[in-house]
Amino acid sequence: MAKDEIKGEFKLIGSRVLRPDGLDKVTGRARYGADFTAPGMLFGAVVRSPHAHARITKIDASKALALDGVKAVVTRADFPTGLTGEAWNLQDNTMAGDVALYDGHAVAAVAATSPLLAKDAAKLIEVTYEVLPHVTDVDAAMKPDAPIVREGAADHSVPEGMPPNVVRVLEFGRGDVEAGFAEADLVREQSYQTEATHQGYIEPQACVGQLGADGKGEMWVTTQGQWFVRWMCAAVLGLETAQLRVTPSEIGGGFGGKTTVFMEPLSLALSKKAGGSPVKLVMDRAEVLRATGPTSSASMDVKIGMKADGTITAARAEFRMQGGAYTGASPVGEALQCAFAPYKLENVAHIGYEVLANRPKAAAYRAPGSPMGAFAAESLVGEMCRELGLDPIEVRLKNAVAEGDRASYGPKFKRIGLKEVLEATKAHPNYAAPRGENQGRGVATGFWFNWGGDTSVSMAIAEDGSAQVAVGTPDIGGSRASLGLMVAETLGIPYENVRVNVVETGALGINEPTHGSRATFASGKAAVIA
Known part of the structure; x- marks a missing residue:
């Protein structure tokens, strides 16, 4: 449908409007993952393997724990056992067990009263490794004599005789x-x-996690999907999903890379071991490139x-x-x-x-x-x-x-x-048009599918007639403006009278993340129905 056809069919759809989050972002008022703080908050740091493949034979955290202000150290021993399938994948990627499987794999984490103290304490955690052969190239990994990354990982689709990787x-x-x-x-x-x-998003992974002895917890996190963070963290830590509440921050880029968890469960594990104090974890750029997907x-x-x-x-x-x-x-x-x-x-x-x-x-x-x-x-x-x-x-x-x-x-x-x-x-x-010197012209086609997925939206009409719309899909590309236009068009009210809020997991039913080109389609359709 051409743009002039859109304008002919709708009053607002197809028009240029101000992004509702624009002023907050250009003035610095928007709050991103690292901007959250909480009373009594501790700061975390992660110890990462320097080897692409190594058996972990010993972890000694005694020197780190002896520092004044260090409140907790966690290793894989602090996580529940017996997980299978994707829950095990998530847990092992969050914290290595007996074997570190890639350079940057987390092997321990520490919480302390300041970021510098946490980093100093992490340097004092002594990890003994037995370095193993590794393989990083996909074709090399398929050779019969390639180092085996993990035994017995193949599913039923793999015929007998295939290389183990x-x-x-x-x-x-x-x-x-x-x-x-x-x-x-x-x-x-x-x-x-x-x-x-790598996706190269500007904002690194950042979160604040708090988990009490009763299994109830809260998280503030930069993510494309707060419900995914909730069930993944619950799976990794053996918690009841409904006991966690996850609030998304503004997001400084994701491009698909923030639809899963990497260090987020560590903030909850550290919090629990530190007596329930909130723990903030923020990756630096080197960690993002080494340890995220x-x-x-x-x-x-x-x-x-x-x-x-x-x-x-x-x-x-x-x-x-x-x-x-x-x-x-x-x-x-x-x-x-x-x-x-x-x-x-x-x-x-x-x-x-x-x-x-x-x-x-x-x-x-x-x-x-x-x-x-x-x-x-x-x-x-x-x-x-x-x-x-x-x-x-x-x-x-x-x-x-x-x-x-x-x-x-x-x-x-x-x-x-x-x-x-x-x-x-x-x-x-x-x-x-004629091509100039050293100029080329390429032609290619491409394809991607999209889907609806689990989506929930709620809407309330305020006393002044404005619409307050609660959605569960974080805005990574202007979806608040798109949804605001759709609601305004449907209700016949000015765009400025619609406020779209991205809410936490306790405020709506389940929502899939903002991924797969689904947010405007799915949340938009739900908003129109609402």
């Missing part, structure tokens, strides 16, 4: 790929690699068959992706789903391998997996267009999916605008 295998497709290649005038196959990339690195093989007129007859992708030392963190499935999604294909095959490596547990990063898959597939399509002397936009138009077509990974597309975007790009003057 392969923990999940995915395979899907349709048609007859080999027959499709036989129909093609040109068949090309290439390999591509991408390295892990970047996206995965990938090694990808793509094969495509194309006729002389640009019709794609078949496509196959084999992707190998590492998600760090823990299962379920690699977005290999999403990468495969997205790689060929823009193309209408009758013959297509995908196979993916999730591989363990001695790296931090990967996290989402803006459509996790999609950029890697698109890089590989679109690079090869571009190479084949050049070889056949075809216009890259015309080739994509010839093969583009439209409403009703089946995606390469199965379901039928509803309303999509790929062809319209390609036509508009082709018609733009810049596409035909």
Whole structure:
């Protein structure tokens, strides 16, 4: 739908409005994760492994505990045992057990009366390591003689005889790929690699946690999803989920990297051991880069068959992706789903391998997996267009999916605008403009899906007729303004008369995080219904 059509259908939607959080942010009034304080608050510091793979043989915290002002030290011995599945993954990533699995893996944490004292105390905690062989490259990790990151981590999808670092295998497709290649005038196959990339958000992880002996606790945290923080911390520490209340701060960037926990459970564990005093933990930039989740690195093989007129007859992708030392963190499935999604294909095959490596547990990063898959597939399509002397936009138009077509990974597309975007790009003057010296012009398509997910919104009308809207999706891209416009449009009131508040976990039912391009769709729909 064109912008002028939007303006014709709505009074407010499509107009430019002031962001409701703008003034707070430019004046410094907005409160981020590290801005929270509480009476009697302690400060935490984390001891991290300097080795990519090492057995922890001894931890001696006696010198740290002897310092005046040091209130608590925690190690894995202070966490509940017997966890399985994702709860174990989260717990072990939060605090190493017998083995440190990557450089930067937390092995102990300390709480003290000042940040400097906490850092000094952390330096006095003596950890004895037995250094083990490590592997960080995804292809090297798949070799039969590679160092084993974790024994017995593979799930039921992995056939016998696979290397032990392969923990999940995915395979899907349709048609007859080999027959499709036989129909093609040109068949090309290439390999591509991408390295892990950190989200690079400006604000590091920061939180304040308080946990009493009765199991009731509170957290103030920078996050994309306060309900996710609640259940993850509860799972790691063996707590009742409803006993925790989590309040989100303003967020200084996330891009998917703040949809999980890293050091947040440590603040609660330290608080409990320190007699219930609140404990603040703030990562420095080095800790963020060493110990939080970047996206995965990938090694990808793509094969495509194309006729002389640009019709794609078949496509196959084999992707190998590492998600760090823990299962379920690699977005290999999403990468495969997205790689060929823009193309209408009758013959297509995908196979993916999730591989363990001695790296931090990967996290989402803006459509996790999609950029890697698109890089590989679109690079090869571009190479084949050049070889056949075809216009890259015309080739994509010839093969583009439209409403009703089946995606390469199965379901039928509803309303999509790929062809319209390609036509508009082709018609733009810049596409035909002469290129200057050392200038190039690239063409690529990409895909990402979105979903609704668990979403709760409540609304109250004040005495003056203004609308007070409580939402559970943190604002990382202007969603408060979007939701305010939707509510104002629905109620027929001025945009300035709507106040959208991001609230804590005790104020609403469950909300999924702000991730996966869902916040405006899901919270917006819920707000309109409310």
